[in-house]
Amino acid sequence: MQEASIHASKLGVIKEDLQVLEDLSFVIRKGTLTGLIGPSGSGKTTLMRSIVGVQKITAGSLEVLGEPAGSAVLRKRIGYVTQNVAIYDDLTIEQNLRYFARLVGAKRTQVTEIIEQIQLTEQRKRLARNLSGGQRARLSLAVALLGDPDLLVLDEPTVGLDPLLRQELWKLFASLAKKGKTLLISSHVMDEAERCDALLLLRDGKLLWNGPRQQLLERTRETSVEGAFISMVKQGKKK
Amino acid sequence: MMYHLRATVATMYRILRQLSHDPRTIALIFIVPCVLMALLRWLFDENDRLFNQIAPALLGVFPFVIMFIITSITTLRERTTGTMERLMAMPIGKLDLIFGYMLAFGLLAIVQALLASTLVLYVFNIDVMGPHWFLIVMALVDSLLGAALGLFVSAFARTEFQAVQFMPAFVLPQVLIGGLFLPLSQMPDLLEKIAYFLPLTYAIDALNAVTKNADISGDAWRDLSVVIAFTVGALLLGAATLRRKTR
Numbered sequence: 001m002q003e004a005s006i007h008a009s010k011l012g013v014i015k016e017d018l019q020v021l022e023d024l025s026f027v028i029r030k031g032t033l034t035g036l037i038g039p040s041g042s043g044k045t046t047l048m049r050s051i052v053g054v055q056k057i058t059a060g061s062l063e064v065l066g067e068p069a070g071s072a073v074l075r076k077r078i079g080y081v082t083q084n085v086a087i088y089d090d091l092t093i094e095q096n097l098r099y100f101a102r103l104v105g106a107k108r109t110q111v112t113e114i115i116e117q118i119q120l121t122e123q124r125k126r127l128a129r130n131l132s133g134g135q136r137a138r139l140s141l142a143v144a145l146l147g148d149p150d151l152l153v154l155d156e157p158t159v160g161l162d163p164l165l166r167q168e169l170w171k172l173f174a175s176l177a178k179k180g181k182t183l184l185i186s187s188h189v190m191d192e193a194e195r196c197d198a199l200l201l202l203r204d205g206k207l208l209w210n211g212p213r214q215q216l217l218e219r220t221r222e223t224s225v226e227g228a229f230i231s232m233v234k235q236g237k238k239k
Numbered sequence: 240m241m242y243h244l245r246a247t248v249a250t251m252y253r254i255l256r257q258l259s260h261d262p263r264t265i266a267l268i269f270i271v272p273c274v275l276m277a278l279l280r281w282l283f284d285e286n287d288r289l290f291n292q293i294a295p296a297l298l299g300v301f302p303f304v305i306m307f308i309i310t311s312i313t314t315l316r317e318r319t320t321g322t323m324e325r326l327m328a329m330p331i332g333k334l335d336l337i338f339g340y341m342l343a344f345g346l347l348a349i350v351q352a353l354l355a356s357t358l359v360l361y362v363f364n365i366d367v368m369g370p371h372w373f374l375i376v377m378a379l380v381d382s383l384l385g386a387a388l389g390l391f392v393s394a395f396a397r398t399e400f401q402a403v404q405f406m407p408a409f410v411l412p413q414v415l416i417g418g419l420f421l422p423l424s425q426m427p428d429l430l431e432k433i434a435y436f437l438p439l440t441y442a443i444d445a446l447n448a449v450t451k452n453a454d455i456s457g458d459a460w461r462d463l464s465v466v467i468a469f470t471v472g473a474l475l476l477g478a479a480t481l482r483r484k485t486r
Binding site for chain 2: 054072078084088099127
């Protein structure tokens, strides 16, 4: 049995009297690529913010890499990509990455490597303001890769990207998982779930499923995650 | 310790880099106080005595106002674009961020204070009895005070429109009752008492004192320390408004 990277137990979050997350219990193992799948408004971002430690938790417990979520020591070990692209528009690609690299203590050579990885070498001297939406999203992703964090929490990193590039990125994610990194990637596009080892299905702040993707398909006798999602919702209603 | 220093310097460097892509803003920071001073000199063309009376105080007021606006907008932008949330999830202390900001704007403030003071002291040749360096230091500390207050109040603005409105709301009252238009002793009692709670009052008092007296009086030193204390206080309050975790 591999060690757990994230361990949630009866986790709950209430925001402005609204129960955004309710009674979530799950384990995400080290070195896996887990998809956090659910329609918009299901609580995906709140769950991710809780894991990276910027969201106040109102019930239950959440352990990340063996520490309570939000511990200062974790900030070095987690790479986080917010849903909105969080970069400095008035800096170039290179300047953006150099700043964040200094904060996490990454080497300068890693900045060059990462720019290559996200295929922005030619544009590295351009201001972020002048980049396309997809290029900006890649830059935001690149920031999270700096300093080789053990856990990557990526909030819809592939939205609006060119299909070819999306495929490249999923290959990159898979290779990172193979190297022992843990990845949690959210998406509201069900077909992206097909690329994940394990899934968390979230709807209205409650977990419909947590576990290997293959097992979900077997359990529901469906061929796609979308079908399985619908079947899980219906099953829940019957109960 | 080393890592706090590294994060602070990196942040300062980053902010200066951002500004370097916006030369117009830098030019405005440096030139606007000088232009305003020149305008005033022109306005009081026939009245040297009056210009001499108000120019030193304004040497503190103009940079204060400009730095207040610039800092509040810059930090607000950091909060609204999501980079603040990203930083709060990264290994950087809240004070590292704040000090980084103050260092970057402090460097700009030094240049700004030197330019405006040089113009007033050596081009317009106003009569200053006390040491010139004290006047320049006071102008510098005032712009740092403006930056620190701007950083603090940006926490209470949701939009850039609101942040800009904080200028007339927080800054103008201090200018109006700080002793610039009317000496404190001639103001209604209650207003005078209120004025003593506002930092700009002390800045204006110090600048006037150094103009009229050959020595730096105890009062002038007290004024300087009060302005520095307000600056540090605003910075600590500003750090307290940064939240790693939100509801």
